[in-house]
Amino acid sequence: MSTTITDERTALSDRAVATLRTATPTLWGLLVTALLGVLAGRLPDELYATVERVLDSDVLLLLVVTLVVTAWYWLWRRLEDHVPLWLVRLVLGSARTPSYAPVTADGTAVITSVAAGAGYEVAEVSDAKTEVADLLGTDYGGYDDPPRVDSIEAADRIVERLIATGWRPTG
Structure with missing residues (x-):
C-alpha cells in the first residue's frame, strides 16, 4: 500500500x-x-x-x-x-480509524500530554494553576512577609514543578 x-x-x-x-x-x-x-x-x-x-x-x-x-x-x-x-x-467510510483518548475504569479521560502551542498552556494546567493560586491567596502570599513572589507566580512554579515530576492534571 x-x-x-x-x-x-x-x-x-x-x-x-x-x-x-x-x-x-x-x-x-x-x-x-x-x-x-x-x-x-x-x-x-x-x-x-x-x-x-x-x-x-x-x-x-x-x-x-x-x-x-x-x-x-x-x-x-x-x-x-x-x-x-x-x-x-x-x-x-474511511481508511483511517479514529483515535480515542484512554480512560480510567470509572470513565475519566487520561491526560497523556500537557503540551500546548507556544505561549499557551492546556486548560487543565491553567485551571490547576488558578486553583493553586487561589489556595495560596493573600493568607499565604509568597510564603514570606513581605512576599517575594505573588500567588500567581508561585502557583505557576508549583504546577510546573509538579508537571516536571510526572504529575498530570485530571478533569
Missing part, C-alpha cells in the same frame, strides 16, 4: 471519521439486507416462507439488519489491511 500525506486543513476529525465508519457499514448492512429480501424470491418455497416471516416481523427484521451490519463491519475490519485503500473507504 502507498503512503498518503494528508494536509491538516483537509484532514477529517476523529469525530467525522467515527461517524463515517459507523454510518457507512450501517448503509451497507441495509443494502445487503434489502438484497437478501429481493433474492428471497429465488429460494425454495419452504425457505422463502421462513424468510418472508422474518422480513414481515419488525423485531426480527431489525435483528437481521443488526446482525448483517455487525458481520459486515467485522469482516471488513479483518480484511482492511489486505485490500486497497479505495475499497476500505468504500466499505467502511
Whole structure:
C-alpha cells in the first residue's frame, strides 16, 4: 500500500471519521439486507416462507439488519489491511480509524500530554494553576512577609514543578 500525506486543513476529525465508519457499514448492512429480501424470491418455497416471516416481523427484521451490519463491519475490519485503500473507504467510510483518548475504569479521560502551542498552556494546567493560586491567596502570599513572589507566580512554579515530576492534571 502507498503512503498518503494528508494536509491538516483537509484532514477529517476523529469525530467525522467515527461517524463515517459507523454510518457507512450501517448503509451497507441495509443494502445487503434489502438484497437478501429481493433474492428471497429465488429460494425454495419452504425457505422463502421462513424468510418472508422474518422480513414481515419488525423485531426480527431489525435483528437481521443488526446482525448483517455487525458481520459486515467485522469482516471488513479483518480484511482492511489486505485490500486497497479505495475499497476500505468504500466499505467502511474511511481508511483511517479514529483515535480515542484512554480512560480510567470509572470513565475519566487520561491526560497523556500537557503540551500546548507556544505561549499557551492546556486548560487543565491553567485551571490547576488558578486553583493553586487561589489556595495560596493573600493568607499565604509568597510564603514570606513581605512576599517575594505573588500567588500567581508561585502557583505557576508549583504546577510546573509538579508537571516536571510526572504529575498530570485530571478533569
